Amino acid sequence: MSDAIGLETRAVRAGVNRDPGHGAVIAPIAVSSAYRREDPAAPSGFDYARTGSPGRDLLCEAIADLEGAQGAVVTSSGMAAIDLVLNLVPSQGRVLCAHDAYGGTRRLIDARGQQRGWTVEYVDCTDREAAATALARPADLIFIETPSNPRLRLTDIAALCELAGKAGALSVVDNTVLSPALQRPLALGADLTVNSITKMLNGHSDMVGGVVCATSKAYLETLRWWSNAAGATASGFDAFLALRGLRTLPLRAKAQSETALTLAQRLAAHAKVTQVDYPGLTTHPGHAIAQRQQTGFGCLLSLELKGGESAARSFVQSLKLFTLAQSLGGVESLSNIPATMTHASMSAEARADAGVSDGLVRLSVGLEAVEDLWRDLEAGLAAAVGD
Numbered sequence: 001m002s003d004a005i006g007l008e009t010r011a012v013r014a015g016v017n018r019d020p021g022h023g024a025v026i027a028p029i030a031v032s033s034a035y036r037r038e039d040p041a042a043p044s045g046f047d048y049a050r051t052g053s054p055g056r057d058l059l060c061e062a063i064a065d066l067e068g069a070q071g072a073v074v075t076s077s078g079m080a081a082i083d084l085v086l087n088l089v090p091s092q093g094r095v096l097c098a099h100d101a102y103g104g105t106r107r108l109i110d111a112r113g114q115q116r117g118w119t120v121e122y123v124d125c126t127d128r129e130a131a132a133t134a135l136a137r138p139a140d141l142i143f144i145e146t147p148s149n150p151r152l153r154l155t156d157i158a159a160l161c162e163l164a165g166k167a168g169a170l171s172v173v174d175n176t177v178l179s180p181a182l183q184r185p186l187a188l189g190a191d192l193t194v195n196s197i198t199k200m201l202n203g204h205s206d207m208v209g210g211v212v213c214a215t216s217k218a219y220l221e222t223l224r225w226w227s228n229a230a231g232a233t234a235s236g237f238d239a240f241l242a243l244r245g246l247r248t249l250p251l252r253a254k255a256q257s258e259t260a261l262t263l264a265q266r267l268a269a270h271a272k273v274t275q276v277d278y279p280g281l282t283t284h285p286g287h288a289i290a291q292r293q294q295t296g297f298g299c300l301l302s303l304e305l306k307g308g309e310s311a312a313r314s315f316v317q318s319l320k321l322f323t324l325a326q327s328l329g330g331v332e333s334l335s336n337i338p339a340t341m342t343h344a345s346m347s348a349e350a351r352a353d354a355g356v357s358d359g360l361v362r363l364s365v366g367l368e369a370v371e372d373l374w375r376d377l378e379a380g381l382a383a384a385v386g387d
């Protein structure tokens with residue numbers, strides 16, 4: 001759609017009035033694995049659902065439009081999307097990755113690196129000097145995640161992508177935490193973005209999916225080739241759920257950001273809380289970057305309590321509205337202790353390096369009433385007992 005059209009409109013209208021069969025306003029769920037041919041030598045349109053299916057194509061189009069991309073490839077999970085991108089790195093290549101990237105990303109890049117003879121280096125992308133030093137030598141790809149998860153540290157996307165370009169490296173931004181509703185890395189110079197559709201994009205915690213977006217048609221062609229060859233594609237039903245979910249993405253992202261800011265401000269003023277990480281707080285070291293490159297501060301915040309690890313455990317176990325579960329970005333609020341949950345696959349050393357202490361608590365703020373969420377947090381803090 002044209003750039004003049006608002007994000008809310010793009011999201012709501014995505015895939016609407018696109019049913020050629022019966023004129024259905026909402027396109028039917030496409031579950032067929034095979035498509036009939038008239039000619040044995042050439043498909044009539046769709047051919048085989050691993051290669052392409054109408055529902056998945058609508059979802060690709062919708063997400064590419066929101067990200068400002070030339071196209072998108074939807075995959076069976078966020079990790080499959082990241083793995084798809086890694087096919088663009090030659091064997092013996094040099095790969096840089098944000099040192100505080102999602103734990104699963106580090107696990108995959110380490111394993112693929114060993115298998116394919118890459119040099120893998122973890123860099124603090126929030127430190128311009130450190131990033132410039134790492135990119136002073138040629139590289140094949142840099143993987144950026146901002147805000148980082150769980151510490152919500154901010155990387156200046158435009159500055160990093162410029163450095164990456166000079167080093168000959170493809171710049172990839174994991175946009176999962178904010179989603180294209182709040183941040184558009186391709187417009188800031190990134191070559192590719194990846195999103196876990198499982199999180200903000202779908203927003204209803206009822207499917208697993210991922211997506212790669214790109215501005216270059218050549219990269220998209222290579223990614224589509226690998227997607228068909230390796231077959232980590234999304235199902236028709238999941239594509240339907242995700243398209244349905246993303247229609248409210250801009251509204252959800254806005255409301256969740258507003259509630260998260262209120263909670264972050266109140267938590268920061270609470271006597272039992274020693275640290276709150278939220279880019280919307282004026283005291284956050286990345287606040288200025290967030291104001292510049294984001295259109296909202298997002299649903300994720302993290303905190304540390306007086307009493308450390310044991311206080312954190314009793315806090316999350318006494319919460320009623322923040323379900324203790326490993327995900328983020330859904331309409332329902334969740335709590336998480338990254339050290340033993342989402343980031344358990346990282347070594348203790350890598351966690352320390354990324355600032356993930358054993359007592360860190362991450363909250364994903366949903367769409368419940370802000371005062372209900374605050375009452376729940378206050379009660380949890382009152383119940384938190386440290387060592």
Ligand SMILES: *Cc1c(COP(=O)(O)O)cnc(C)c1O
Binds near residue numbers: 174176210328
């Ligand atoms: C969840 C997540 C992923 C992986 O996505 P899946 O859909 O779980 O495979 C990647 N990056 C970030 C930042 C995530 O939060």
